[in-house]
Amino acid sequence: MIDINSLQRENIKNLSPYSTARDEYKGQASVFLDANENSFGSPLDHAYNRYPDPLQLDLKDAISKIKGVPIENTFLGNGSDEAIDLLYRAFCEPGKDNVIILPPTYGMYEVSANINNVEIRKVNLLPSFQLDLQGIAEAIDERTKLIFICSPNNPTGNSINRSDIETILANFKGIVVIDEAYINYAKQKTFIQELTEYPNLVILQTFSKAWGLAALRLGMAFSGRPVIDILNKVKPPYNINQATQDLALKALENLEQVNEWIKITVSERAKLTEDLLGLASVKKVYPSDANFILVKVDDAAHLYNSLVDQGIITRDRSKVTLCEGCLRVTVGTPDENETLLEALKLLSNA
Structure with a gap:
């Protein structure tokens, strides 16, 4: 059995977390003179003069009813990026420990590692965009604390083979982060x-994609109680503001x-894939389990810039490992997808 507490940085083991004014009493109250707030209210309609629930219990309860995950196994962050950063800060000793990432993948794993002065070990995906299990096994040593697996993967769009992930979960003695x-x-x-x-499993999910709340910056992490307790210990006291909690609820x-939006997006993804394959400038459309598709084209940089000139923004991924010559295209509304296709047709005939 993996002892999560032993994986913590030594200073985090001994850390006394910040105790908020609202942590220091139990029960009901009607007069709050403990947190130096503006007692007269706020200039807004809502009572935003009070600090929010530091553990977001009402919101976690609502999420629990949908996800089937107990409150004590749920962490909410200011986007999934906060959870990623806190995992580094809690478990990785700067200048000593290392993490494994699997390019091409989400860029914040590497950025957070660099910010926290943690060594990055890159094990590229296979040409099939699946895990190189042998390469991962060879990269692991006694200072490897985290492995990040994005599934469905960004920017390739494919899901990672479940049995391969289970192999890593069963054999790695550190923490496996699956970004969903x-x-x-x-x-x-x-x-x-x-x-x-798996006590060493951390699952990241978000309100930014299917839920359509990217502007709120609200991410979820699900794990065993020991990991969640550590994340709650190191997070800022009021990391999710009250407006975000209210709107998410x-x-x-x-x-x-x-x-319904998910169904439409999946349907549009299939239609857009088929339509793109009919264009002369498109060499390949990779299978996707996400709300975007990776498209290999004749001249990615030129095509990207030509689309920008028409007010259509995609993502040029042509300089990313294994994505040479590729654009990443988000599945838009039916009208947006049609606008994209019409522009590509004109460019193909130009």
Whole structure:
């Protein structure tokens, strides 16, 4: 059995977390004179003069009803990026420990490692965009603390083979982070049901994609109680503001609308893939389980710039490992997808 507490940095083991004014009493109260807030209110309609619940219990309870994950196994961050950063800060000794990332993948794993002065060991995906299990095994040593696996992967769009992830979970003695930002669009199941089986598993999800709340910056991390307790210990005291908590709670009441958007996006993804394959400038469209597709084209930089000139923004990924000559295209609304296709047709005929 993996002892999560032993994986912590020594200074984090001994850390006394900040105690908020609202942590220091139990029960109900009507007069709050403990936190040096403006007692007269706020210039807004809502009572934003009070600090928010530092553990976001109402919001976590609502998420629990949808995800089936207990509150004590849930962490909420200022975007998934906060959870990524806190994992480094809690488990990786700067200048000593290392992490493994699997390019091409989400860029913030590397940025956060650099910010926290943690060595990055890159094990490229295979040409099939699947895990190089042998390469990963060879990269691991006694100072390897984290392995980041993005599934469905960004920017390639594919899900990682479940059995390969399970192999790493069963054999790696550090923490395995599975970033499921795009899981709502995938055929593959979430790893949430495996939380009780693997104490070293951390699952990242987000409100930025399927839930359509990218502007709120709200991410979720699910894990065993020891990991969640550590994240709560090192996070800023009020990391999720009250406005975000209120709006997210309201959004969770509209699950049917979100599910309908997911269905439309998946349908449009299939249609856009087929239509793109009919264009002379498109060499390949990679299979996707996300809300975007990776498209190999004749001249990615030229095509990207030509689309920008028409007010259409894609992402040029042609300089990314294994993505040479590729654009990453988000699946838009039916009208947006049609606008893109018409522009590409004109460019192909130019």
